[in-house]
Amino acid sequence: xxxxxxxxxxxxxxxxxxxxxxxxxxxxxxxxxxxxxxxxxxxxxxxxxxxxxxxxxxxxxxxxxxxxxxxxxxxxxxxxxxxxxxxxxxxxxxxxxxxxxxxxxxxxxxxxxxxxxxxxxxxxxxxxxxxxxxxxxxxxxxxxxxxxxxxxxxxxxxxxxxxxxxxxxxxxxxxxxxxxxxxxxxxxxxxxxxxxxxxxxxxxxxxxxxxxxxxxxxxxxxxxxxxxxxxxxxxxxxxxxxxxxxxxxxxxxxxxxxxxxxxxxxxxxxxxxxxxxxxxxxxxxxxxxxxxxxxxxxxxxxxxxxxxxxxxxxxxxxxxxxxxxxxxxxxxxxxxxxxxxxxxxxxxxxxxxxxxxxxxxxxxxxxxxxxxxxxxxxxxxxxxxxxxxxxxxxxxxxxxxxxxxxxxxxxxxxxxxxxxxxxxxxxxxxxxxxxxxxxxxxxxxxxxxxxxxxxx
Ligand SMILES: Cc1ncc(COP(=O)(O)O)c(C=O)c1O
Numbered sequence: 001x002x003x004x005x006x007x008x009x010x011x012x013x014x015x016x017x018x019x020x021x022x023x024x025x026x027x028x029x030x031x032x033x034x035x036x037x038x039x040x041x042x043x044x045x046x047x048x049x050x051x052x053x054x055x056x057x058x059x060x061x062x063x064x065x066x067x068x069x070x071x072x073x074x075x076x077x078x079x080x081x082x083x084x085x086x087x088x089x090x091x092x093x094x095x096x097x098x099x100x101x102x103x104x105x106x107x108x109x110x111x112x113x114x115x116x117x118x119x120x121x122x123x124x125x126x127x128x129x130x131x132x133x134x135x136x137x138x139x140x141x142x143x144x145x146x147x148x149x150x151x152x153x154x155x156x157x158x159x160x161x162x163x164x165x166x167x168x169x170x171x172x173x174x175x176x177x178x179x180x181x182x183x184x185x186x187x188x189x190x191x192x193x194x195x196x197x198x199x200x201x202x203x204x205x206x207x208x209x210x211x212x213x214x215x216x217x218x219x220x221x222x223x224x225x226x227x228x229x230x231x232x233x234x235x236x237x238x239x240x241x242x243x244x245x246x247x248x249x250x251x252x253x254x255x256x257x258x259x260x261x262x263x264x265x266x267x268x269x270x271x272x273x274x275x276x277x278x279x280x281x282x283x284x285x286x287x288x289x290x291x292x293x294x295x296x297x298x299x300x301x302x303x304x305x306x307x308x309x310x311x312x313x314x315x316x317x318x319x320x321x322x323x324x325x326x327x328x329x330x331x332x333x334x335x336x337x338x339x340x341x342x343x344x345x346x347x348x349x350x351x352x353x354x355x356x357x358x359x360x361x362x363x364x365x366x367x368x369x370x371x372x373x374x375x376x377x378x379x380x381x382x383x384x385x386x387x388x389x390x391x392x393x394x395x396x397x398x399x400x401x402x403x404x405x406x407x408x409x410x411x412x413x414x415x416x417x418x419x420x421x422x423x424x425x426x427x428x429x430x431x432x433x434x435x436x437x438x439x440x441x442x443x444x445x446x447x448x449x450x451x452x453x454x455x456x
Contacts, residue, residue, distance in 0.1 A: 037063060092112060107296060109295045113323050114291055117152050126299060127142075127250060146181055183230060201238065219253060219269075226421075227424060228375065239274070262352065279291060351379070354431070365444060371384065379427055380424075381426065383423040405418065412446060
């Protein structure tokens with residue numbers, strides 16, 4: 001273990017991590033993960049932990065699932081990777097067929113990339129070029145939600161509204177029109193927050209309809225913001241507005257997709273069929289970096305034909321975007337196996353019982369003086385830690401409590417990650433009820449222990 005820690009400290013720069021603290025941290029529980037087994041992760045000392053955050057929200061069926069392992073091995077026996085530039089590949093064709101089948105009805109075409117951020121990057125460039133191809137080049141402005149998170153590339157950061165992550169890069173970003181999150185707890189005016197946000201979007205779009213190209217939302221819940229859930233009907237109202245003004249709706253289902261919210265996609269809860277949908281994380285069951293941007297036939301058609309500049313070998317309507325590993329064969333094979341497993345394992349049918357179990361367990365925190373809000377959307381959970389529940393008063397030094405509580409949970413053999421002062425839990429949708437119960441009891445027990453004065 002020590003050798004691995006030293007080698008890590010010597011060379012690896014970890015994402016979203018203050019490296020000074022990481023290197024100086026003497027604790028090593030759960031630090032170096034060497035294996036996974038079902039819903040558990042195993043560290044270099046052989047200690048086992050429940051994977052309470054689905055290995056950053058992507059694992060669906062557990063680790064080392066034979067159906068997915070076998071699919072990857074099977075593909076490895078043929079070829080690991082071939083390009084989609086100028087060629088097609090069997091796994092990418094099979095996966096596209098399945099995605100068109102399971103996503104909302106407007107979505108007919110699949111553009112592959114390799115992370116949630118690139119799926120968003122593709123969507124925003126497609127939206128912009130779609131209108132340009134239609135002869136409306138001034139439409140390149142986006143509406144997004146404050147506290148939203150869409151990834152860490154410059155385009156997706158431009159659409160993001162989390163100041164801690166995004167404000168430092170302001171000089172590099174394009175301008176986006178931000179509206180408030182409709183989450184009631186984070187809106188001082190309370191229940192009518194959603195109406196106010198909808199009215200604001202209406203105002204923006206009507207003020208210069210010829211300039212806006214798309215509204216982007218994380219449907220139902222803004223994950224990275226601290227699992228900020230949206231009131232029922234909000235997504236549907238946004239969809240209605242985008243139709244009213246002929247603006248595209250981009251649904252970023254990178255976090256919410258593939259069973260997290262209790263349905264295959266969050267959009268299904270409100271019968272919404274977006275123009276563009278971003279998928280990543282759970283797409284490959286949490287195995288390999290595969291992402292996809294799904295587009296409507298109408299959008300796709302606007303990219304076909306167009307005038308060629310033969311001398312320059314340029315077609316003005318072509319979508320000039322792609323990545324080396326776009327449509328990677330191993331990743332697509334894993335994703336096909338994962339989607340087939342969702343269907344064959346009865347995972348969706350088993351979800352309501354798990355969602356109810358989470359609800360029931362978390363109700364024990366309802367009166368905790370340091371729990372400001374407990375938010376749940378299906379299998380996505382955020383527990384907001386505050387100085388005083390009654391006064392709705394947060395801790396002034398943000399980030400510390402969430403991190404300390406998640407750290408403390410390791411002693412109970414649980415791995416979770418905070419979102420600021422929100423303790424986030426995101427179990428794999430396939431997690432069995434016994435493990436889920438142990439996970440929830442462990443997190444609730446940790447929060448209670450943390451706030452017992454004698455233990456502080
Ligand atoms: C809603 C949403 N969009 C995009 C992303 C970015 O995905 P990735 O980290 O794979 O780039 C995330 C990651 O958490 C996300 O939650």
